[in-house]
Amino acid sequence: MSNLLIYKRTKKYIRLKYTIAWYVGILFFFILYFSGIVPVYIFFRKKYxxxxxxxxxxxxxxDNVKxxxxxxxSIKNFENQMKYLRQNYDVISLDTLLSRHKQNHIKQIDEIAVTFDDGFKDNFTNAFPILRKYDIPxxxxxxTNFIDKNEGLSREDIFLMKKRNIAFGSHTRxxxxxxxxxxxxxxxxxxxxKKILEEILQDDVRYFAYPYGKRELDFNDDSMRIVKEAGYSAAFSTNNGCITNNSDIFALERLGVRDFxxxxxxxxxxxxxxxKWIHILWKYLGV
Ligand SMILES: [Zn+2]
Incomplete structure (x- = not known):
């Protein structure tokens, strides 16, 4: 059997495994939500x-083109998500999040911040009008090498959004x-x-997000040191989780959103x- 054929079969197998995992995951979430476990959990966590x-x-x-x-x-899904955030969370900017984090501020409501990675053109054409509609910062x-390229944001897009409550951070060149x-x-x-973005924005760039973003795999202590020394105030990973007092300010956790x-x-x-207990069960199931 040729190498190419083996490669094609392996790729097909990985895709199939991935698709199965996706549907098993959806089923698991379906049970969690519609059994009432999650709504009861939210009520209990907040109230008691x-x-x-x-x-x-x-x-x-x-985008609707996948x-x-x-x-x-999708645009429709994104709009529903922003509407839900506006109704159920304190939607805050990264500046607010970081200053509250420093002050050890006591929360009265769940807080959430919205970020985008890479700088695709559709952030301006599709996401920005929805962010404006629901007043999401x-x-x-x-x-920065994607700026003014085919599918990337233009300098004008960036400057225009900056004037209207959208902040910018670096994601390397x-x-x-x-x-x-x-x-x-x-x-x-x-x-x-950082320098390129600051020239476009005519303002400081304070935050950084690591490409691919898994700690130890895609970035390490050396990368974190360089980010700190370059004058950033905080940096974001793609490691899953919420921000806690134990979070490392130069490797903050995020939750990736997909078209679910x-x-x-x-x-x-x-x-x-x-x-803690559900976290262990989740890990154990390996979903
Ligand atoms: Zn990226």
Whole structure:
């Protein structure tokens, strides 16, 4: 059998495994939500435990054309999600989130911030009008080499959104894996992108998001040190979870949003997976 054939079969197998995992996951969320477990959990957590959480959501593309299926959320779904956030959460900017984090502020309601990675054009054409409609103060992490390219945001888009409550952070220049990059190139990626964005925005760039974003795999302590020394105030990973007092300010957790049904979205940001016992069960099931 040729290598190509083996490759094709393996790819097909991975895709199949992935599709099965997706549907098993959806079924699991369906049971959690419609059995009433999650709504009861939310009620109990807020009313009796007086526990309130802080989440940072991570989006990439908002579009009905699914060229990048795994990172694209449909426009309709995105609108429903923003509406739900506006009605049920204190939707805050990263500035507010970080200043509250420093002050150890006591929460009265669940808090949530919205972020986008990469800097796709559809963030301007499709997401921005919805963010405006629901008055959501989002942040976009841009890989600066994509600016003014085919599917990337233009300088004008960035400047216009900045004037209307959208913040910008850096996501390197070329979207490379920082843990596999030599020190000088990493410096250029992290510092250079900050400088380019600051020129466009005519303002400070305070936040950074690591490309691919898994701690130890895609970035490491060296990357974190460079980010800190470059003058950023905080940095975001793609490690799942909510922001707690134990969170590392240069490797803050986020929740990636995909084009899943609304009940999955609600379960994901209910905080139920932050509960120790359910967290263990979730890991054990390996979903
Ligand atoms: Zn990215």
């Amino acid at each position: 435990l007086k526990q309130y959480l802080t989440f940072v959501l991570m989006y990439h593309r908002i 060229t990048d299926r795994d990172i694209t959320v 989002a942040s976009i992490f841009v890989a 070329t979207h490379n894996v920082l843990s596999e990059t030599d020190k000088n190139s990493a410096l250029e990626e992290i510092r250079g992108s 049904p609304m009940f999955v979205f609600k379960v994901r940001i209910s905080g139920i997976f932050e509960n």
